[in-house]
Amino acid sequence: MQSEENDMVILTDRNALRAWVAQQRSSGHTLGFVPTMGALHAGHLHLVDQSRAHTDRTVVSIFVNPTQFGPGEDFDRYPRIPDQDQRLLRQGGCHALFYPDVATIYPEGFQTTVRVEPLGSDLCGRERPGHFQGVATVVTVLLNLVKADKAFFGLKDYQQFVIIRQLVRDLSMDVAIEGVPTVREEDGLAMSSRNRYLSIEDRRRATAISAGLAAARTAFMAGEREAGRLEAIARRIMVEAGIHRIQYISVRSASTLLPMKTIDSEGVILTAVKVGSTRLIDNMLLM
């Protein structure tokens, strides 16, 4: 099915998407792709801007992927606001929205799972078993459908970015994976569709996540190279603000995500915490 409003085409099935992609290709256009789960915010729109700046035509997908949510996670209550999303995408200059249902992505008889291991069972993968298999599988399906020249991912989900870059390399997929810096609220909180779950009090407390990471980065810039000390600086600021459920704070290699005791090449400090019932992640590069 295909409908067209204000220049943005909305495609809901594979054949319509393939036909649109083929048409763009035959007109000589390069394609950029921004996969999302909707509930779009300024971070997503920045990805669209980047795609528009570097390619001729931009496809955005909105698909709340059931296989990347574990039992008891927020799949059912994940925000679904298609009208608002479509309006923002039209304003943002998106050319095509791919808006499939579950049976379009996972047709009856679907059997394949993409696992990127051990990367996918570390850090967030430890807390959310199976999460990155769901992400890797859906992203592989989407990349194969859209066949873009470049696909754009937010670096807020840093582990996801490294995993996708790895799977594209391992599976010889012909697409460039571009990481786009995190967009933050004025007070530093990384933009996330899940921020809307936070109560006023938790929203205030959540600013300590970026403040903690920024303090660690400041210490790094001042010469501190011991991972444990940088992690302790970030942890103290979060705990003082009342964030007690810290799933991890970890300094890793920015390219491989392997642990680092002493930072002697490009690093990244990553964290996942629970504020109220909301799980939030963030990271900052140490380079």
Ligand code: PAF
């Ligand atoms: O980052 C997200 O929004 C999702 O994990 C993605 C990449 C769209 C896959 O469902």
